[in-house]
Amino acid sequence: MKSPSLLPKLTLAAALITSVVTAQAADWKYYASQPVGTKMKVDGTSTVHDWTIETSLVGGAMELPPGFPMDPSVASIPEVKETPKVKILIPVRRLASGKQAMDNVMQQAMNAESEPMIQFNLTELKPNNEGRKAGDPLSFNTKGKLTVSGKTKEIDLPVTFHPQDDGKLKVSGETKVKMSDFGIDPPAPKVALGLIKTGDEVKVSFDWLTAPK
Amino acid sequence: MHVRDFQTMNDADKLNGLNRRSFIAAGSAAASFAMAGAVELKAQDAENKYDAKASPPVNVGVIGCGPRGRDAIAAMAVLPNAPVVAVCDTYGAYLRRGKKAAPNAAGYEDYKQLLADKKVQAVVVATPTHQHRQIVIDALEAGKHVYCEAPIAHTIEDARAIAQAAKKAYKQHFQVGLQNRSDPQRSFLLEFIRVNAMGTNAMARAQWHKKQSWRRDSPIASRREEINWRLDPKLSLGLIGEIGIHQLDAVNWTYDEPPKAVTGFSSIRFWKDGRKVGDTIQAVFEYADGLNYAYDATLANSFDAEYEMFYGSDSAIMIRGSKAWMFKEVDSPLLGWEVYARKDQFYEETGITLIANATQIKDQGGDAEDKARRAVEESQLYLSLGSFVNNSHKHLSSVEDYITLFGGDTGLEDYLVAELNGKKEAFGSYIDGYNATVCAIKANEAVAGNKKINFSKEWFAI
Numbered sequence: 001m002k003s004p005s006l007l008p009k010l011t012l013a014a015a016l017i018t019s020v021v022t023a024q025a026a027d028w029k030y031y032a033s034q035p036v037g038t039k040m041k042v043d044g045t046s047t048v049h050d051w052t053i054e055t056s057l058v059g060g061a062m063e064l065p066p067g068f069p070m071d072p073s074v075a076s077i078p079e080v081k082e083t084p085k086v087k088i089l090i091p092v093r094r095l096a097s098g099k100q101a102m103d104n105v106m107q108q109a110m111n112a113e114s115e116p117m118i119q120f121n122l123t124e125l126k127p128n129n130e131g132r133k134a135g136d137p138l139s140f141n142t143k144g145k146l147t148v149s150g151k152t153k154e155i156d157l158p159v160t161f162h163p164q165d166d167g168k169l170k171v172s173g174e175t176k177v178k179m180s181d182f183g184i185d186p187p188a189p190k191v192a193l194g195l196i197k198t199g200d201e202v203k204v205s206f207d208w209l210t211a212p213k
Numbered sequence: 214m215h216v217r218d219f220q221t222m223n224d225a226d227k228l229n230g231l232n233r234r235s236f237i238a239a240g241s242a243a244a245s246f247a248m249a250g251a252v253e254l255k256a257q258d259a260e261n262k263y264d265a266k267a268s269p270p271v272n273v274g275v276i277g278c279g280p281r282g283r284d285a286i287a288a289m290a291v292l293p294n295a296p297v298v299a300v301c302d303t304y305g306a307y308l309r310r311g312k313k314a315a316p317n318a319a320g321y322e323d324y325k326q327l328l329a330d331k332k333v334q335a336v337v338v339a340t341p342t343h344q345h346r347q348i349v350i351d352a353l354e355a356g357k358h359v360y361c362e363a364p365i366a367h368t369i370e371d372a373r374a375i376a377q378a379a380k381k382a383y384k385q386h387f388q389v390g391l392q393n394r395s396d397p398q399r400s401f402l403l404e405f406i407r408v409n410a411m412g413t414n415a416m417a418r419a420q421w422h423k424k425q426s427w428r429r430d431s432p433i434a435s436r437r438e439e440i441n442w443r444l445d446p447k448l449s450l451g452l453i454g455e456i457g458i459h460q461l462d463a464v465n466w467t468y469d470e471p472p473k474a475v476t477g478f479s480s481i482r483f484w485k486d487g488r489k490v491g492d493t494i495q496a497v498f499e500y501a502d503g504l505n506y507a508y509d510a511t512l513a514n515s516f517d518a519e520y521e522m523f524y525g526s527d528s529a530i531m532i533r534g535s536k537a538w539m540f541k542e543v544d545s546p547l548l549g550w551e552v553y554a555r556k557d558q559f560y561e562e563t564g565i566t567l568i569a570n571a572t573q574i575k576d577q578g579g580d581a582e583d584k585a586r587r588a589v590e591e592s593q594l595y596l597s598l599g600s601f602v603n604n605s606h607k608h609l610s611s612v613e614d615y616i617t618l619f620g621g622d623t624g625l626e627d628y629l630v631a632e633l634n635g636k637k638e639a640f641g642s643y644i645d646g647y648n649a650t651v652c653a654i655k656a657n658e659a660v661a662g663n664k665k666i667n668f669s670k671e672w673f674a675i
Contacts (some may be wrong), residue, residue, distance in 0.1 A: 035618075035627075057628070057632070058618075060618075091609050091610075093614065094610075100268065101266070103261070103268075105269075108264070157541070187263060
């Protein structure tokens with residue numbers, strides 16, 4: 001089994017991150033993904049047991065337009081006039097369940113060798129003021145293009161923004177996606193007990209830590 | 214019934230369409246196919262298009278093509294993700310044998326050329342012990358992941374140099390050939406012993422008996438000296454160090470501490486060929502609270518080969534390689550599950566089999582090729598090298614992904630410490646290797662000197 005070098009493809013991704021920055025005007029605020037403090041989880045099911053895969057290595061960056069709401073004490077979040085630029089990169093081979101055999105099956109099912117990065121690009125962001133009280137976390141309904149295993153699909157992703165005391169910015173979110181939407185056959189590996197069939201729908205949740213550059 | 218079984222049947226059997234072995238092994242549908250004279254095609258395993266065992270491959274170079282190096286090459290030939298792309302030995306005949314075992318590998322006489330080979334991502338160092346130091350340090354310097362056979366060195370100074378180099382090379386995976394540490398059966402037994410399933414630990418004992426000379430021959434005098442390093446008192450750690458290190462490490466691991474003292478005995482009882490390194494040795498290691506471990510090894514007799522025993526007030530545990538048995542005392546409490554466990558009779562003692570993965574019923578059938586492959590797959594060396602390759606890939610891919618996302622290695626070491634530790638498959642680390650080697654070196658000093666040595670804490674500082 002040949003292992004193509006992933007480096008050329010991945011460094012291209014790195015170049016894409018920096019392109020987020022140069023496109024924007026000077027008064028936009030740039031936040032870079034932090035190497036420590038991020039957690040992303042995928043929770044799934046199967047005929048035998050529930051499973052979870054996680055990673056803490058998330059890259060990318062976001063740029064917020066001037067006047068982007070950062071004060072959770074407001075009773076109503078104002079409209080955001082310009083869509084923030086957000087690009088998130090997640091190396092597939094860092095997703096781990098703690099069981100090597102399951103990780104191997106998952107990596108192969110996701111074509112990790114040829115499609116090493118999960119990508120998310122924000123396309124739309126609107127404040128979510130439904131049921132809001134002053135002091136609630138800043139809540140937004142977003143849409144974005146999610147690319148997994150080389151296939152791209154637009155998804156709805158509700159998020160909350162949590163400005164930290166030290167100037168960092170944490171973004172949390174959760175959504176459900178189907179493996180089959182991205183051309184991934186839910187794996188059905190054979191084990192001693194018989195056949196495990198993985199559930200198609202999974203829950204993706206994350207806490208993404210960024211810091212101003 | 215497999216196609217191959219059908220083809221190995223003799224003519225008479227083919228006429229009958231029946232072969233007793235395959236009849237028993239096959240299901241009824243297959244048997245009726247056989248009776249009809251048809252060859253059943255093996256059903257395409259649609260569900261099994263993923264290989265759960267294979268993490269992506271890591272190219273390996275083997276330095277040292279003596280018997281040990283060739284065992285490693287044979288094990289890696291069966292692993293799905295450990296292609297041997299280079300082999301090295303200074304001795305032409307060994308290099309030739311290494312290349313025969315790994316036909317696709319490039320052959321080098323100088324290990325530095327192997328290290329310069331860009332295809333090589335990881336190396337297995339299987340040279341004589343006293344040659345490890347420079348090779349390992351150079352390999353780490355060259356950016357390779359390193360598997361270093363145990364003992365890692367023959368002096369504490371060399372062992373320390375290797376451990377410090379491994380610590381510094383945080384971007385690479387370093388693993389020591391302490392095979393027990395990668396054997397899931399051993400981890401299982403460790404927990405079993407530590408939860409006091411045996412009652413109070415009274416003592417431990419181990420042995421290694423194999424009738425063999427250790428003296429190797431060669432028509433060339435200089436070569437003769439080189440291959441008999443094990444009989445050179447200046448270079449060899451003797452039976453206790455070169456062989457006993459694995460068993461000593463198993464006891465240290467179980468007790469979770471190094472010994473406080475060791476008393477050794479060495480004699481030349483049988484191989485009286487002018488050698489100075491003992492062919493028969495005994496040693497007693499002292500641990501806390503009067504808990505002792507007695508060890509004996511000999512090249513003069515083979516009876517009962519190799520095993521470790523832990524004696525407790527409720528039961529004794531016997532471990533042979535990956536296999537283990539529990540022998541209960543008559544007055545020990547009933548655990549319950551032992552009623553259903555498999556038992557083996559040892560003279561007047563009944564041993565209850567202890568198996569890590571009791572639900573996995575291993576396929577025992579097959580032809581000579583299957584049996585040979587299984588023998589390798591069940592060996593500790595195979596498990597150890599398998600974990601080395603998987604761990605190396607996990608390490609190198611973590612480094613690659615981090616640098617890709619964050620542009621450089623700032624914060625990389627902290628990230629690796631936080632994320633890799635505990636996520637790798639169980640293995641002997643540079644710290645485990647250093648500690649075990651220090652114990653082996655001092656144990657050999659005690660044995661060779663027929664004396665007692667008290668262990669000093671400062672020897673274990675890296």
